[in-house]
Amino acid sequence: MLRMTGLSRAATHYSEGVMIPIASLTAQHVPDILLHLLGLSAHDRYLRFGYAATDEHIHRYVSTLNFERDEIYGIFNRNLDIVAMAHLALMKEPGREFSCEFGVSVVLSARGRGYGGRLFERAVIHARNDMVYQMYIHALSENAPMIRIARKAGATIERDGSETEAFLRLPKRDLDSRMTELVADQFAKTNYSIKEDAKRFWNFLAEVQEIRQGVKKARHQSAE
Numbered sequence: 001m002l003r004m005t006g007l008s009r010a011a012t013h014y015s016e017g018v019m020i021p022i023a024s025l026t027a028q029h030v031p032d033i034l035l036h037l038l039g040l041s042a043h044d045r046y047l048r049f050g051y052a053a054t055d056e057h058i059h060r061y062v063s064t065l066n067f068e069r070d071e072i073y074g075i076f077n078r079n080l081d082i083v084a085m086a087h088l089a090l091m092k093e094p095g096r097e098f099s100c101e102f103g104v105s106v107v108l109s110a111r112g113r114g115y116g117g118r119l120f121e122r123a124v125i126h127a128r129n130d131m132v133y134q135m136y137i138h139a140l141s142e143n144a145p146m147i148r149i150a151r152k153a154g155a156t157i158e159r160d161g162s163e164t165e166a167f168l169r170l171p172k173r174d175l176d177s178r179m180t181e182l183v184a185d186q187f188a189k190t191n192y193s194i195k196e197d198a199k200r201f202w203n204f205l206a207e208v209q210e211i212r213q214g215v216k217k218a219r220h221q222s223a224e
Helices: 027-038 042-049 055-063 115-129 144-152 175-223
Strands: 071-076 082-091 099-106 134-140 156-160 163-169
Touching: 027 055, 027 071, 027 082, 042 055, 042 099, 042 134, 071 115, 082 115, 099 115, 115 134, 115 144, 115 175, 134 144, 144 156, 144 163
Parallel strands: 099 134
Antiparallel strands: 071 082, 082 099, 134 163, 156 163
């Protein structure tokens, strides 16, 4: 596992000049979250959770997600399947400095697009705006992509055998960070709405086509 505490500049969610819609997930997305995590290979589950997570473990993890306290982010494809997901666990204990922990997973077909890094940047922006200035990432030492994200952000990295810890100090929130999050949220909501409408439209066309084929078949059978 791996942990962090900050970023030097406001996050932007771009990959090669293209803005990536990152949606803030709610309890209504639980079925989508389950589908995403259950679809991970045994090795990917091991990297994500730090142990050989079974279906039962994943069901238990999802059932304990606190959408009121934490932030869960997802990147959807055109079919509204989650292809990348991040969990920002916020720890706000009275008398102690606020901190957070970051975890991410990306499906095999969506690798190499920088989604993990974009989700990390999105999480950092929210943490800053929520006045959480210390981020922690706990990862397996073999989880090279996660460690690379932490190192790129300037985290202090400590290795202890099979595990690596990264600590990152986040800059204070400012107008830029608040505007960045506002724009990112609005863009993600608009993109999701468009994908929903498109999916409904194509589902409608599929149903119409199915009915037409059924009618043609019935006419053919009656003419015989």
